[in-house]
Amino acid sequence: MAELLTSAQMRAIEGAVIDRGAVTGLDLMERAGQGVVDAVFEEWPELARSSHRATVLCGPGNNGGDGFVIARLLKQRGWEVEVFLYGDPAKLPPDATVNYGRWAELGSVSELRKTGAWVEPLLQADLCVDALFGTGLTRPFDDDHAEALGAYVLEAYNNIFSGARAPYIDRIVAVDVPSGLCADSGRVLSAQGAEETDPTKRSGVCFGADLTVTFHRAKLGQYLGEGPELCGKLVVADIGLWGGVTGAPPVRQVDAAVLRGHGLRPDVGKRADQHKYSHGHALILSGLSGKTGAARLAARAALRVGAGLVTLGTPHAAVTEVAAQLTAIMLREIDTPETLTRVLADQRLTALCLGPGFGIDRAREFLPCVLAAHRATVLDADALTALAEGETAFAALHDRCVLTPHAGEFERLFPDIAARLAEPPTKGPAYSKVDATRDAARRAGCPVLFKGSDTVIASPDGRCSVNAAVYDRAAPWLATAGTGDVLAGLIAGLLARGFAPDHAAETAAWLHVEAAYSFGPGLIAEDLPEELPTVFRTLGL
Numbered sequence: 434m435a436e437l438l439t440s441a442q443m444r445a446i447e448g449a450v451i452d453r454g455a456v457t458g459l460d461l462m463e464r465a466g467q468g469v470v471d472a473v474f475e476e477w478p479e480l481a482r483s484s485h486r487a488t489v490l491c492g493p494g495n496n497g498g499d500g501f502v503i504a505r506l507l508k509q510r511g512w513e514v515e516v517f518l519y520g521d522p523a524k525l526p527p528d529a530t531v532n533y534g535r536w537a538e539l540g541s542v543s544e545l546r547k548t549g550a551w552v553e554p555l556l557q558a559d560l561c562v563d564a565l566f567g568t569g570l571t572r573p574f575d576d577d578h579a580e581a582l583g584a585y586v587l588e589a590y591n592n593i594f595s596g597a598r599a600p601y602i603d604r605i606v607a608v609d610v611p612s613g614l615c616a617d618s619g620r621v622l623s624a625q626g627a628e629e630t631d632p633t634k635r636s637g638v639c640f641g642a643d644l645t646v647t648f649h650r651a652k653l654g655q656y657l658g659e660g661p662e663l664c665g666k667l668v669v670a671d672i673g674l675w676g677g678v679t680g681a682p683p684v685r686q687v688d689a690a691v692l693r694g695h696g697l698r699p700d701v702g703k704r705a706d707q708h709k710y711s712h713g714h715a716l717i718l719s720g721l722s723g724k725t726g727a728a729r730l731a732a733r734a735a736l737r738v739g740a741g742l743v744t745l746g747t748p749h750a751a752v753t754e755v756a757a758q759l760t761a762i763m764l765r766e767i768d769t770p771e772t773l774t775r776v777l778a779d780q781r782l783t784a785l786c787l788g789p790g791f792g793i794d795r796a797r798e799f800l801p802c803v804l805a806a807h808r809a810t811v812l813d814a815d816a817l818t819a820l821a822e823g824e825t826a827f828a829a830l831h832d833r834c835v836l837t838p839h840a841g842e843f844e845r846l847f848p849d850i851a852a853r854l855a856e857p858p859t860k861g862p863a864y865s866k867v868d869a870t871r872d873a874a875r876r877a878g879c880p881v882l883f884k885g886s887d888t889v890i891a892s893p894d895g896r897c898s899v900n901a902a903v904y905d906r907a908a909p910w911l912a913t914a915g916t917g918d919v920l921a922g923l924i925a926g927l928l929a930r931g932f933a934p935d936h937a938a939e940t941a942a943w944l945h946v947e948a949a950y951s952f953g954p955g956l957i958a959e960d961l962p963e964e965l966p967t968v969f970r971t972l973g974l
């Protein structure tokens with residue numbers, strides 16, 4: 434289980450290990466610098482074969498200290514190294530001061546100033562090391578430096594504003610975090626109101642990288658928001674720390690190990706001596722004629738993910754349309770909430786899915802009865818819109834529900850939380866999608882899965898995980914019509930099998946990306962459930 438750390442958690446882990454006397458901050462800084470150099474040579478082996486030119490930009494904290502170590506290690510390999518410091522050498526923290534001194538025996542340090550004397554060396558270099566700010570970033574670049582870092586490169590050589598990397602610098606390695614990016618939120622810090630006076634400052638300044646080398650564990654901001662794009666490629670260097678997060682529940686990265694822990698194994702739910710009812714029965718409620726595709730996709734996904742039985746609850750007028758398209762999935766006519774209540778008297782129906790293609794008016798009508806049934810329930814799409822309209826319905830949510838909003842639905846359901854998330858992040862650590870999803874889950878009283886390429890799943894008690902389709906799991910082709918319906922169906926199928934709501938959401942989110950990744954470009958929503966057997970085989974299930 435991989436934990437994604439906040440800056441404060443990283444500091445606490447480091448502090449605890451140093452306090453035990455096992456290691457010094459200086460040792461850690463040396464290992465961090467060495468870790469970056471190793472990762473650079475691993476990424477660009479051509480740089481290891483002979484000496485080259487590097488420009489190292491150091492900041493006023495320990496990230497800058499790592500920069501001085503890197504400068505020294507490269508110089509010792511015969512490299513030509515230029516070092517620029519953003520800040521006052523007299524104010525560097527102790528470990529960075531030591532490494533400043535060690536570097537000063539080998540080379541000079543120039544001031545990183547607005548005049549931008551460093552721009553030319555940067556462009557000439559084979560490697561640019563961004564050691565300006567790491568986990569200690571608390572505010573955006575001040576105007577002078579923002580101008581120096583942003584405007585020069587922006588005007589002269591295209592932009593490092595708003596996320597894009599500076600194109601004419603050959604290789605940029607970010608030490609720990611691309612400078613300007615908040616390590617907790619994956620957001621670029623910007624000056625409040627800056628965009629009103631200068632549109633180029635809209636998203637602040639961040640030094641986008643080709644490679645980011647972080648230490649001990651990945652940080653949350655490397656998986657959220659703009660983080661993955663700005664980090665380029667992410668490498669986690671081991672610097673000999675140990676221990677995890679104490680106190681508040683950590684944020685976990687969903688991976689195959691997490692899934693195994695949730696019971697996605699052949700001996701759970703799929704024993705040969707069990708019959709189909711022991712694998713649960715999911716009821717997916719379908720929309721009207723011409724709108725049944727979404728529910729059919731969800732039903733297929735529920736069946737493929739292992740529900741023993743799946744029934745489509747279909748309005749009378751759509752029965753012929755639906756019947757023509759189904760084989761393994763069963764069909765039940767459900768026209769009114771009253772009929773649904775009668776159907777739900779059968780306790781063997783273990784999970785419900787309301788929303789995909791359902792129609793907002795009908796969702797409004799069915800929602801009270803669905804919630805009153807107290808069954809494990811996925812509320813998606815139109816059900817979320819209906820839920821956002823009524824305080825009564827919202828109050829009826831229970832802990833066996835799972836809400837699966839995308840950004841627009843999230844805004845309708847939790848307008849104040851969404852507004853807070855939309856505010857320009859002016860201070861670090863900034864309010865993040867993890868914070869927002871946790872706040873939403875606490876208010877809803879049930880797990881919330883907030884979709885995106887950085888899907889966040891949070892429970893009311895603060896447990897939280899991130900399932901990000903980024904870096905080597907990027908599957909941009911997943912953004913196609915109907916894939917959300919499949920996700921809802923996967924959750925419903927797993928709920929039917931008896932998975933706890935948050936486990937169902939995590940497992941479904943992971944399988945969803947994995948199936949998309951496994952299928953590859955050209956994917957349409959229908960392919961996702963059909964790809965699951967391949968994914969299961971790869972997992973060894």
Ligand SMILES: NC(=O)C1=CN([C@@H]2O[C@H](COP(=O)(O)OP(=O)(O)OC[C@H]3O[C@@H](n4cnc5c(N)ncnc54)[C@H](O)[C@@H]3O)[C@@H](O)[C@H]2O)[C@@H](O)CC1
Nearest residue numbers: 447462465494495496566567568569570571572573574609
């Ligand atoms: N925590 C750990 O275990 C380790 C940390 N190391 C390095 O130390 C870094 C964290 O060091 P620090 O906590 O000193 O933080 P940083 O080096 O990220 O920067 C903090 C300093 O910059 C100032 N600052 C923040 N935002 C600014 C802005 N916009 N303009 C001007 N000044 C600004 C702060 O006041 C503070 O002086 C990590 O990112 C990593 O690179 C490594 O040396 C090894 C181990």
Ligand SMILES: [K+]
Nearest residue numbers: 563566608610
């Ligand atoms: K950095």
